[in-house]
Amino acid sequence: MTASTSAIHKLCGVVLISLSAATASVAGQVVDASPRATSRRSDEAASQPAATQSQPGDAATLTLEPPRDAAKPAETARKYRTSLAVSAKRESEPPSYVRPVSELGLPQTQGVDWLLMGIEHRSRFEIRDDDYRNALTRDSLFVMRSRAFVGIRDVLDPFRFGVEFQDSREFGSQFPNSTRNVNEYDFLQAYAELFFKDAFGKDEPLRLMAGRMAMDYVDRRLRTRNGFRNTTNAFDGFRIVAGQQKADWEIDAFAVQPVVIDTEHLDRPDEERWLYGVAGAWRRWNDVITLEPYYFVLDEDFKGWNAADIEIHAWGMHVFGPIGESGFDYDADVAFQYGRNRGQSHRAMALHAELGYTFDVDWEPRLAAWINYATGDRAPGDGVNERFDSLFGSSTGFYGFNEFFTWQNTISPSTELRVHPTKKMIVSLFYRTYWLASDQDAWVRAGRIDRTGHSGEFVGQEIDLILRYDLDKHISLEGGFGHFMPGGFVRNTGDSPDADMFYLQTVIRL
Numbered sequence: 116m117t118a119s120t121s122a123i124h125k126l127c128g129v130v131l132i133s134l135s136a137a138t139a140s141v142a143g144q145v146v147d148a149s150p151r152a153t154s155r156r157s158d159e160a161a162s163q164p165a166a167t168q169s170q171p172g173d174a175a176t177l178t179l180e181p182p183r184d185a186a187k188p189a190e191t192a193r194k195y196r197t198s199l200a201v202s203a204k205r206e207s208e209p210p211s212y213v214r215p216v217s218e219l220g221l222p223q224t225q226g227v228d229w230l231l232m233g234i235e236h237r238s239r240f241e242i243r244d245d246d247y248r249n250a251l252t253r254d255s256l257f258v259m260r261s262r263a264f265v266g267i268r269d270v271l272d273p274f275r276f277g278v279e280f281q282d283s284r285e286f287g288s289q290f291p292n293s294t295r296n297v298n299e300y301d302f303l304q305a306y307a308e309l310f311f312k313d314a315f316g317k318d319e320p321l322r323l324m325a326g327r328m329a330m331d332y333v334d335r336r337l338r339t340r341n342g343f344r345n346t347t348n349a350f351d352g353f354r355i356v357a358g359q360q361k362a363d364w365e366i367d368a369f370a371v372q373p374v375v376i377d378t379e380h381l382d383r384p385d386e387e388r389w390l391y392g393v394a395g396a397w398r399r400w401n402d403v404i405t406l407e408p409y410y411f412v413l414d415e416d417f418k419g420w421n422a423a424d425i426e427i428h429a430w431g432m433h434v435f436g437p438i439g440e441s442g443f444d445y446d447a448d449v450a451f452q453y454g455r456n457r458g459q460s461h462r463a464m465a466l467h468a469e470l471g472y473t474f475d476v477d478w479e480p481r482l483a484a485w486i487n488y489a490t491g492d493r494a495p496g497d498g499v500n501e502r503f504d505s506l507f508g509s510s511t512g513f514y515g516f517n518e519f520f521t522w523q524n525t526i527s528p529s530t531e532l533r534v535h536p537t538k539k540m541i542v543s544l545f546y547r548t549y550w551l552a553s554d555q556d557a558w559v560r561a562g563r564i565d566r567t568g569h570s571g572e573f574v575g576q577e578i579d580l581i582l583r584y585d586l587d588k589h590i591s592l593e594g595g596f597g598h599f600m601p602g603g604f605v606r607n608t609g610d611s612p613d614a615d616m617f618y619l620q621t622v623i624r625l
Contacts, residue, residue, distance in 0.1 A: 195361070195398050196405070198334065198435040199481065200446040200469050201531060201543070202512025205331035205360070206340050209233070209277060212624045213264045231266035231277075239345075239620035245612045247519050247561040247599075249290070256288035258296050258345045262303065273311055279304035279329070283345045294376040296345040301382050303329050303349055315357060319364075322356040327374065332367070332394050333409050334433045334448055336467070336522055339509040348507050349374040351384040358396075365396040373507065389414045390507070400436075407433040413506060423457035427504055431465075444471045446485075456500045463503040465489035465522050467513075478534040487514065491524030491553030495566060502556055515547050516579045516597030517616045523559045526550040539586075545579040551604060563608045573602035594619045 197204045213233035216224045242255045259282075266277035281303040285296040306326030314321035329349040332338040341347045352371030358364045370391050372384035392411035400406075408431070415425035431450030438445065446469040454461045469485030489503035505522040514520040514527065529547040536542065551572045557564035558574055581595040599614040 195401050196436065198405075198446045199444050199471055199473075200334070200435065200467075200483070200485070201533075202342075202509060203334040203435075203446060205333075205335065206342075207360070208330060209264055209266055210235075210262075210279070210340075212262070213266070229268055229270035231264065231268060233262075233264045234625040235262045235622065236260070237620060237622045239618055241616070241618045243517075243614075243616050245614040246517075247563075247605075247614060251610055251612065251614075252289070254289055256296070257286045259284050259286075260345050264304075268310070273309045275308040275310050277304055277306055277308070278302065281347060283347075285345065292378045294346060294378060297378040298346045298376050298382070299379055301377075302327055303347055319358050319362050320356075322354075324354040324356070325352070327351050328354060328371070332392070333407050334446075334467075336448060336465075336508045336513065337409075337411060337429065337450070337506045338390075338392075339507065341509065343511045346376055349382070350390065352389075360396075363397070363399045365398075366393065367395070368393040387415060387417055402437065404434055404436040409433070411506065413504070425454075425456050427452055427454040427456060427461055429504070429506065442473050442475060444473070445469060446471075450503075452503060456504075459498050459500045461500045461504075463490045463501050465503045465505075478536055481531075481533045483531045483533075485529055487522065487525060487527040487529070489522045489525050489552060491551060491556030493553045493555065495555055501553070502559075515545075515577045515599070516581075516595055516618075517577060517599045517614055519558075519560050519577075519599060519614070520549055520574075521560060524552050524556045526552050540582070540584045543579075543581045545577075547577045547579070549574040549576065549602070554604075558604065561605075563605070565604075565608055570607035571603040574604050575602040576600050589624050591622045592620075593622070 209231055210233065212235040213231050215228045216230045216232050217227045237260045239258050240255075241258065242253075244253045245251045246254065261282045262279060264277065264279045266275070268275050279302070280300075281298065282300055283296060283298040285292065288296075304327055306324050306328055309323040311321045313319065327349055328351075329340045329347055331340050339348060350369075350371035350373055352369060354367070354369040354371070356368075357366045370389060372386065373388055373390060374382045375385050376382055390411065390413055392409065394409040395407065397406040410428070410430040413425060413427045413429070417424055429450055429452045431448060433446075433448040435446040436444065446467070448465075448467040450465045452461060452463040466488040467485060469483055471481050471483035473479055473481045489505070490501050492500055492502045494501075503523050508522060510521045511518055514522070514525075520527065527547060527549050529545060531543060531545050533541065533543040551558065551574060554568040554570070554572045555564075555566055577597060577599045579595065579597045581593070583591060583593040585591045595616075595618050597616040601611040601613065605611040
């Protein structure tokens with residue numbers, strides 16, 4: 116049996132169980148009419164020598180949520196709240212810069228709703244000083260990312276397709292081109308789809324997809340379509356979706372291979388790795404709670420008779436919602452992992468828990484506090500790997516703009532104050548602190564470790580500031596600054612200067 120055939124069988128097994136449960140649920144109720152740099156896991160790049168590695172890890176989108184009132188359900192149509200936690204909102208499908216050509220305002224395109232098109236270009240200037248991921252170096256660079264999407268819907272139903280092109284480049288860096296920033300002239304998405312609009316009820320579709328795809332899952336902590344990073348995780352494979360983001364329920368199952376980014380040639384899938392999964396959403400109780408369970412499996416079968424394979428099972432639950440009309444809201448995600456990891460058994464867990472409050476005054480300030488926790492390996496050499504694997508998740512918005520941390524071996528209490536001085540402006544200020552969950556495991560992104568555990572647990576603290584202003588619906592300006600202050604663990608394991616990251620960017624959408 117070939118690898119792709121096996122993948123289809125595994126996917127179908129998961130989907131049949133999920134769809135059976137969904138169909139039974141729908142049949143029994145009245146219908147309501149009302150983020151890695153190279154599509155690799157984040158710890159892989161950190162294992163390379165600091166002088167030669169690509170900048171490790173994944174950056175999350177820095178999209179900040181609109182004022183609270185904008186997220187409330189409207190009186191005339193059923194709408195669903197999204198989490199107010201920073202970076203937790205999924206990108207839409209198709210991407211938010213895409214629209215029907217009928218909306219271009221041209222006489223020749225009136226009524227052409229079946230053709231989808233969009234163009235987006237982003238330019239960003241960055242300065243990084245004392246970068247702990249790259250041997251405390253200083254670098255300034257200019258990065259550009261261009262995207263274009265073309266899709267067909269409705270006119271050929273049930274057949275649909277979408278193609279998304281992306282060109283990512285960097286200029287001025289003192290380092291060689293990295294797969295984090297450079298991916299010239301390539302396909303980010305190229306898929307065919309069978310779309311059955313009312314398969315489970317009115318506006319509750321069934322979608323069967325195959326090809327290359329790039330999209331967010333759950334709250335983007337374990338699989339993401341990168342926003343801030345200049346290149347983007349993509350996956351080749353199969354996908355089955357029942358329901359949709361605009362319905363009371365949704366089940367999304369997939370069997371895909373991560374795409375390996377090639378800076379100058381066409382990208383290709385990694386034939387030694389598969390990622391399987393199913394993610395659900397229940398939004399019927401959206402005014403109180405939204406439930407998003409998920410189950411992912413990373414299966415890495417390396418070539419060679421003595422290669423140590425990886426099979427990690429990750430299951431968890433993401434929940435969020437408002438607390439009545441009090442102004443408080445919450446967001447929580449808990450994940451557990453088990454399996455085999457390069458000859459060791461694997462047992463790990465991670466947690467995000469957040470409470471926010473939006474003041475009913477001008478600027479609608481939201482003050483939030485949260486903790487990110489992920490286990491580290493407590494006893495290296497005991498045959499059990501307890502470091503949580505953040506798979507293909509995001510990092511920047513979740514764990515700091517300097518990108519020194521991810522959802523691995525960390526305890527990170529943090530706070531955010533977010534304000535909306537005008538409808539077009541968002542300002543957000545973060546204060547984050549970082550401890551090692553295990554003092555015998557690594558500060559993963561920096562590659563620092565003390566196996567004795569005598570160097571302490573406190574890694575440091577970071578202050579981040581971001582400002583975004585939308586000139587109009589086509590152009591936005593954004594700037595950000597992050598300042599990292601090292602703690603005892605850093606001072607005890609090597610040089611320990613403060614570190615800074617500054618950027619300015621523009622985004623143009625046509």
